[in-house]
Amino acid sequence: EVQLVQSGGEVKKPGESLKISCKGSGYFFPSYWIAWVRQMPGKGLELMGIMFPADSDIRYSPSFQGQVTISADMSISTAYLQWSSLKASDTAIYYCARPITGRTGYMDVWGKGTTVTVSS
Amino acid sequence: DIQMTQSPSTLSASVGDRVTITCRASQTISSWLAWYQQKPGKAPKLLIYQASSLETAVPSRFSGSGSGTEFTLTISSLQPDDFATYYCQQYDTFSWTFGQGTKVEIK
Numbered sequence: 377e378v379q380l381v382q383s384g385g386e387v388k389k390p391g392e393s394l395k396i397s398c399k400g401s402g403y404f405f406p407s408y409w410i411a412w413v414r415q416m417p418g419k420g421l422e423l424m425g426i427m428f429p430a431d432s433d434i435r436y437s438p439s440f441q442g443q444v445t446i447s448a449d450m451s452i453s454t455a456y457l458q459w460s461s462l463k464a465s466d467t468a469i470y471y472c473a474r475p476i477t478g479r480t481g482y483m484d485v486w487g488k489g490t491t492v493t494v495s496s
Numbered sequence: 497d498i499q500m501t502q503s504p505s506t507l508s509a510s511v512g513d514r515v516t517i518t519c520r521a522s523q524t525i526s527s528w529l530a531w532y533q534q535k536p537g538k539a540p541k542l543l544i545y546q547a548s549s550l551e552t553a554v555p556s557r558f559s560g561s562g563s564g565t566e567f568t569l570t571i572s573s574l575q576p577d578d579f580a581t582y583y584c585q586q587y588d589t590f591s592w593t594f595g596q597g598t599k600v601e602i603k
Contacts, residue, residue, distance in 0.1 A: 437590075473539075479587075482587055483542060486539040
């Protein structure tokens with residue numbers, strides 16, 4: 377079974393750093409793009425960026441460029457989303473998902489989401 | 497970015513009703529459109545891709561149509577399991593964008 381398993385919820389203070397993870401299983405991780413999608417409380421879905429693990433091709437949505445870093449470790453089939461200095465406005469659920477390709481961007485597999493709460 | 501606008505934002509319907517949700521793109525996206533269903537506390541689930549192709553294991557009461565800038569998701573006979581929020585997503589141009597969502601509520 378193809379799965380994306382995300383790390384657990386986090387509670388952080390403003391200014392702290394954070395790295396959350398998404399582990400793929402049941403498929404050849406390097407050959408599929410990974411996307412990160414934000415859902416703020418009570419709001420809709422926003423694409424943050426995508427990455428192709430095999431060659432580290434990364435594309436950020438304009439609103440998220442410079443705000444987060446997407447990376448991956450192929451050896452453990454895991455993708456990451458990280459912040460260097462969190463803000464209260466980063467409070468959200470973050471989903472990883474698998475686009476069919478970097479061009480055909482519908483997402484057929486989703487992780488369950490990681491809830492990030494940033495509060496002083 | 498291409499803007500995606502869904503209507504209505506909220507829809508009240510009864511079990512057995514035929515339900516139609518509309519999604520409009522701010523510029524032509526050919527048929528590069530997907531539909532997702534999201535239930536509270538759950539991740540989105542892919543229903544339709546390429547505007548009208550049904551994802552594996554999705555019930556046939558769901559259907560999608562349209563091309564260019566106007567698209568529809570239709571549920572032919574609403575079932576209790578279908579009360580959820582539905583999102584369209586364009587993947588014609590990166591950065592891929594979602595509609596704001598349509599919540600289907602029990603009437």
